[in-house]
Amino acid sequence: MATDPILWIKDDICGLGPFRSDLVETYWRWEQDPALLVGYGRQSPESLEARTEGMAHQLRGGNIRFTVYDVSGTEPVPVGVATLLPDHQVRTAEYVVMLAPEARGRGLGTAATRLVLDYAFHVVNVRMVWLKVLAPNAGGVKAYEKAGFRTAGTLREVGYWLGRVCDELIMDVLARDFIGPSAVRALVDPERE
Template identity: 85%
Template sequence: MARQLRGENVRFTVYDVGGDEPVPVGVATLLPDHQARTAEYVVMLAPEARGRGVGSAATRLVLDYAFHVVHPRMVWLKVLTPNAGGVKAYERAGFRAAGTLREAGYWLGRVCDELVMDALVRDFTGPSAVRALVDPERG
């Protein structure tokens, strides 16, 4: 939290665009470490936005932005292992399991493991919404 407040981050508002009007439902943050050329990813979604693909889409867009604008070698995150929906959303967006921090968190008042996941620039393939805006020829 202290790092976020110092302003070294990139923040995005997450919108649900499934209805007639876009509705803000969360926030996604990149915390770059420019010396190591890495970035931590954090996302918070309102309960009503979960389980509908909003998190996966937002995460994929933030990875796109990270790899085409911020230029880290990798982006990483931590997620509590009982959060199966979150793990699946991150996997759909391009993250892979990298390791486990045993008994590092709490889920509904019980001790649980934390999964560390990462996404590498070389694994981020497919069309880029960011690159398409900057250079339509390469999009």
């Protein structure tokens, strides 16, 4: 008998739950997608064995990892992974997200990013979240901007996109810039939200 996954917070189309060791092969399949390899600027795929070894380390680490779910259907379906890499001394965090090929282009990246920002600002209490994205990744840049990120700077010619050298954008969002309804506040104080 299947049980519903744990969802910490959600909106109408997306939910965030815990990183799950039983999904390692699913995560690995998404990570081997050529479009994702290009988007991350990685030059080589990883074996399932190496990914499985890395999973144990990730589950013990100090980073905050989420499984991203599509909740628009009758049952939540895992569609990606999002990670916050916090620096507690300065109360900031780096953000990384990965979506399955079949989940892209449906607004789930923006929704997941907004939920992670909500969690970062209202649970982890960071003051700023930042990310790096290759400049030619127009879909990623657009999703991050919709979620509230702004371009903060450019690292020139540090990445590769389809075999060509490219710039990498640094984007950030401050807690005070977080827009939209808060799923965390709605859980804590439903009358206020």
